[in-house]
Amino acid sequence: MNREEVIESLSIHILATIMKNDRRNTNTTPSLFDSPTPTLTPSISAIRELITTIVTKRRLAAVSCVVSLVFIERSRIRMTARNWERLVMMSLLLANKEAEDVYSVWNVRFVGFIPGLQVYEINYLEMEFLQYIKYRLHVEHNHYMDYYQLLFSLLPERIPEAVEECEEGAEEVEENEEGELEELPEVEEIEQDEEEEEEKEEEEEEEEELNEESEQGVVEEQEDDQEEEQEQDQEEWDQTENENESLSQEEVEETNVQEESDLEELEEVEEFEDVAEEDQQEDNDTQNDFEDTEIQEEDLQQDGQEEDIQEEDQEEEAIEEDEQQEEEQEDCQIDEEPCEENLQDDEEYEEDQPEQEDDYMSS
Numbered sequence: 001m002n003r004e005e006v007i008e009s010l011s012i013h014i015l016a017t018i019m020k021n022d023r024r025n026t027n028t029t030p031s032l033f034d035s036p037t038p039t040l041t042p043s044i045s046a047i048r049e050l051i052t053t054i055v056t057k058r059r060l061a062a063v064s065c066v067v068s069l070v071f072i073e074r075s076r077i078r079m080t081a082r083n084w085e086r087l088v089m090m091s092l093l094l095a096n097k098e099a100e101d102v103y104s105v106w107n108v109r110f111v112g113f114i115p116g117l118q119v120y121e122i123n124y125l126e127m128e129f130l131q132y133i134k135y136r137l138h139v140e141h142n143h144y145m146d147y148y149q150l151l152f153s154l155l156p157e158r159i160p161e162a163v164e165e166c167e168e169g170a171e172e173v174e175e176n177e178e179g180e181l182e183e184l185p186e187v188e189e190i191e192q193d194e195e196e197e198e199e200k201e202e203e204e205e206e207e208e209e210l211n212e213e214s215e216q217g218v219v220e221e222q223e224d225d226q227e228e229e230q231e232q233d234q235e236e237w238d239q240t241e242n243e244n245e246s247l248s249q250e251e252v253e254e255t256n257v258q259e260e261s262d263l264e265e266l267e268e269v270e271e272f273e274d275v276a277e278e279d280q281q282e283d284n285d286t287q288n289d290f291e292d293t294e295i296q297e298e299d300l301q302q303d304g305q306e307e308d309i310q311e312e313d314q315e316e317e318a319i320e321e322d323e324q325q326e327e328e329q330e331d332c333q334i335d336e337e338p339c340e341e342n343l344q345d346d347e348e349y350e351e352d353q354p355e356q357e358d359d360y361m362s363s
Contacts, residue, residue, distance in 0.1 A: 001152060003062040007055060009151035010065050011047040014084060018042065021078045032128060033083040033090075036116070041081045050085060054092050054113055060100070067095035069147050070139050075132040076197065085114050090129045093122075098137040 001009070022041060055065065068091035072079065079087055093110055107122045 001062060001148075001155070003055065003060075003065070005155055006062040006065045006151060007048060007051050009154040010069060011044055011051060012154045013069065013151065014047050014079065014088065015042070015044050017079045018081055018084055021080050033077065033086045033125065034080075035082050035085065039081050042084065047084070047088075050088060050113065051092070054089060054110070057113075058092075058096060058109065060092065060096050063099045063144075064092060064095040066144060066148050066151060067099045067139055068092045069151065070143065071095060071129075071133055071137075073147075074134075074136060075129060077132060086117070086125060087129075089113055089122075090125055093126065094129065094137065098139075 019041060051065070054060065068088070071091040071094055072087060075087070075091075077083070077087060089110060093107070107126065108119045110122055111117065111119050
């Protein structure tokens, strides 16, 4: 099949699914995929136009159309007249990313295909759709061929009456397409799974209602218990107040006397503590005086030791001076002997001097 044939078969399958689900009037589809404005059952040309616009402008191949049908069936979201546009666009967007991945696929490039749908909404719907298909984007070959055969069986050349009936009215198209789809085992399995899901959802709703009723009963019992406890506390409080009021004047006087005695005892204790503090202060003062006297004695001992040391130094110095004087006296005695010899020589010289002068004059 070429791309145009795949688009035509996919449009027929989507229209048949929408009419089948709208006839059931089920409200189990997620509301976030619904269009904000009420819509009627679309025509085959409207479905074909949306798919053709997305495929041609984003240059999708025929394989992406087949994979998009696989993703729609995997999501198990009931396709209706209100949510078919967003489901188809999300399935084609993810199919392009998974099957081809040739061009840089940006979600912003899918803005404008559905009026009023912004890029942040596309991002959010993509994440929700991935959660519904449980992030299972891989499609095996045999699974792909099953859906390919399903679309091939819906070609207009094989069922030309289906296209005309889809354009004319909804009921006859539904009967013809259901007759063709019932022959496919996969479609029957899908319908059985959907019915089982509906039953499970109904059972879950019943269980939730029962749980809510039981929880409500538990809450009511807790509220009753709290009210009883509050009443008991109030009664106890009232009893204590009555008992306090019933105290006689004598008991009040006894309490006053007891308080006075307690005050006297406190005063005595304070006086005793003051006396103890004074004694402690005196002990501390005597201890400090004793320590001061010890310090003074130590200082005196140190001064006496220093005086003794000075006396010893003075004696040593006196001894050294005596020794020096003795040495000097010995030196002087040694020096006096050569002095006498020099005097004798001088006397002899003086005696010879006049004789020499007489000789000189005579000459």
